[in-house]
Amino acid sequence: MRIPCARPVLLAAAERERLKKMAYGHKTEYRLRVRAQVVLHAARGRSNARIARETGLHLDTVRTWRDRFATGGLPALADRKRSGRPARFTPVQVAEAKALACQLPAETGAPLARWSCPELAAELTARGSTDTVSASTVRRRLREDALKPCQYRSWIFIRDPDFRATAQRVLDLYARTFEGAPLDEDEYVLSSDEKTSVQARCRCHPALAPGRARATRVHHEYGRGGALAYLAAYDVHRAKVFGRCEPKTGVVPFMALVAQVMATEPYASAKRVFWIVDNGSSHRGKKAIDRLTKACPNAVVVHTPVHASWTNHIEIFFSIVQRKVVRPDDFTDLTQVRNRLRAFEDLHNATAQPFQWKFTTSDLDDLLARLDRHPSADRQEESSAALAA
Template sequence: MAYGHKTPHQARVRAHVVLHAARGHSNARIARETGLHVDTVRTWRGRFAEEGMPGLADRRRPGRPPSFTALQVAQVKALACQLPAETGTPLSCWSCPELAREAAERGIATFVSASTVRRWLAQDVLKPWQHRSWIFITDPGFRAKAGRVLDLYARTFDGVALGVDEYVLSADEKTSIQARCRCHPTLPPGRARAMRVNHTYGRGGSLAYLAAYDVHHAKVFGRTEPRTGIDPFMNLVAKVMNQEPYASAKRVFWIVDNGSSHRGQKAADRLAAAFPNAVMVHTPVHASWLNQVEIYFSVVQRKVVSPNDFTDLAQVGDRLRAFEDRYNAMAQPFQWKFTTSDLDELLARLDRHTADRQEESSVALAA
């Protein structure tokens, strides 16, 4: 204990007291050697003599009695789990200071600090000041459409494994990429300083970035267009389908969402008429998260677009094309882990949640 590298300081000092005593030193000398008061030395020598090694540990102390009861803590947590509108408070969400103030007004506690409320909520990982958006499934064919997309990611279609000459592409548009010319040059990071980007900028217009992502080969094909639409999307399709190995492939599946450029059966027929080996597969409504190209667009947003500092649209286009080449040189396929089994579990959980909510509503109406 006295010479261990990981021994706490207090335990190290007490061990030195015992070792000095074992050498026959007096309490006064031990106090001088260790820098302790002589009464402290006498205390630790006595405890070691009576209890041995356990006597060098701190004894249990009663400490200050708790300022708040368990019931008060539970009441504050219950208040945090309610929407402010349900309590008549004109707030959109709770903050710790607001919860502390509300607890005092309701008589839960005479006074409680915001930091105390924050500590209580942290025990149950409650963060009422945060929110997440969500949407109910409205597409009646959600399971079939989503399952078809997930099967393609697993290289199957209609229960049959895809061949080596069949490909899966995920395509979409990233709209309104602006060219914001900052009024002052962007400053690079420095010592104890992050990159600095001037807030004021001039607008240099915007463009759309259309991309098709080969899901299993991590290859991106992109185009920049002044705006989105049927013709720009078909230009992207032509760029991909007129080159190998897609031109001579048995089938090329195009996974798209329900945007106006490629919505419905007309878009599928238009694609098949232009390229007979192309098959359009739509994601369910409000389910663009199933489209893997959205992951690529998030990479583009983080690594290319933000912070937005471009002199003109030509520079935006050049940067996107250069990044596309860089990405294709080093990218690996995304590790997509959401399977049809996960989809079935998600839908079952949503069904149970919906049934529980309907039951609660029925009970409330009956009451």
Template sequence: MTVTAAEPHRLKKMAYGHKTPHQARQRATIVLLAARGRSNSRIAVETRLHVDTVRTWRGRFAKGGLPALVDGKRSGRPPRFTPMQVAEAKSLACQLPAETGVPLSRWSCPELAAELTARGITGSISASTVRRWLRQDALKPWQYRSWIFIRDPNFHAKAKRVLDLYARTHEGDPLGEDEYVVSSDEKTSVQARCRCHPTLAPGRARAMRVNHEYGRGGALAYLAAYDVHRAKVFRRCEATTGIVPFMALVEQVMTQEPYASARRVF
């Protein structure tokens, strides 16, 4: 076996490198020991490998040099599914179940796997295989995002007026320093609850303790008004909603400065 002048340095890097894979380190060690005149049996003892293993890698290096120490390409397990079957599975995932006559609102990987088998697109297939195919294309048919159809024919004009106010503009003119925009809303049926026992403060090696029992105080409505440009919130709780509670919120806002003396409040 012949070792060229440049190969010992590379073999030593492979044999003693900290990041070298274990198998590559063993093969480089076999070649280095062989270059020093060791016999196959002695190399097997020193490396604790079988003599057939030493003979194999010593012979491969003698025939092909350093490139021969790398594992050859293997055919691997033949694929079970064709590219056409994968494409049909992804196409099915992009369809709504209702369009295919399946009584589901959204696809799941087990349901997709069952549907592929039922249609004869594939044979027996696991949900994990379907999940892997969809992950490669970033498809997640089981997720959804809700949205609303715009039904008002005058939506554009109404939205423009509100958005212009948020941008401090009204009918093409900029708002003055004494003009304000307040946005209000309400949240109904907020449960008013009170704990039956006091909460205990945290202590040394002890988390805060909260008793799970509570008394019901009925449902309240939470009304809030937000000054869009000054980031100020006004709020109140009422027993119910309606024009009377809303006007109480309006009075709460409009009796305070700077709104009470403002030129206009939208």
């Protein structure tokens, strides 16, 4: 019986370099490393039997990879596509799982607030949709459409009948226009609000600084050192912030902030200074407008829509204060809180740039159009009518 001769292997310089990286690379998969070694040995003119002895592989394995490379080159060293085991989770069952994940558990009678993948798998089995299915299989199928039934986000439906007109005034001011006319150089836009209950929590043990593979650690127990309110006004286009700390919020503290800001330049001699505020008790309604206009004739109050504080730039600044200054709250007393807030104002005013506000009136129209198509809109109108009755 004639023994077949080993097929000759000739390598180009680029192929040899790539095979060496595969054969001796630390991150190369073992199977690819072995195949590359077989080809490199074959390129040196060695027989299959010798290669098998030196690599510890079976002779048939060496012959297979030598022949495949001689026929197809480098791409032939990769695994061929395989049919694999037939899918046990059929497309119909996948669709049922995704449809169930898009339903609230209460609608199905399950005593749950949110679905988890194990509970979805159990529900599908209980319904007879499938004999058995694992939670990992459900999770993998839901990931295809980015379905995350275990997560939730809160939101609030628009109830202000003048939402668009009110919001447009605010958005136009961010774009330096008011009532269709551009603002002059001596007109300014301030965004203002109060951050309540900034607490001084004195930890029972000092915080531990971060280390290698360890985050900052703050002791859970603390003593209460009181709380204060932080009032601030933010110049939208100049990125300047003016703040003050008060024992509590109210009309008097807010007017003190107004006096503090309006007594400084360029606001004292400005043609108009627009104050964007929400509908909090300190600056709500016509009385607040008259009060502020009487104190500062060049001040113009502009209210945000009801339940739409997200249109107020000062909320962005307060979120920065919450992350960078307040949390984790570890203060010995309220004096330390006040000092840190003042120091952060100086740091912010020296380095900050105006926020890149990208939500325009066109985006507002798109939002309102989507809400009009939302199925909850009719339910909201019915609820509002019932409350009014």
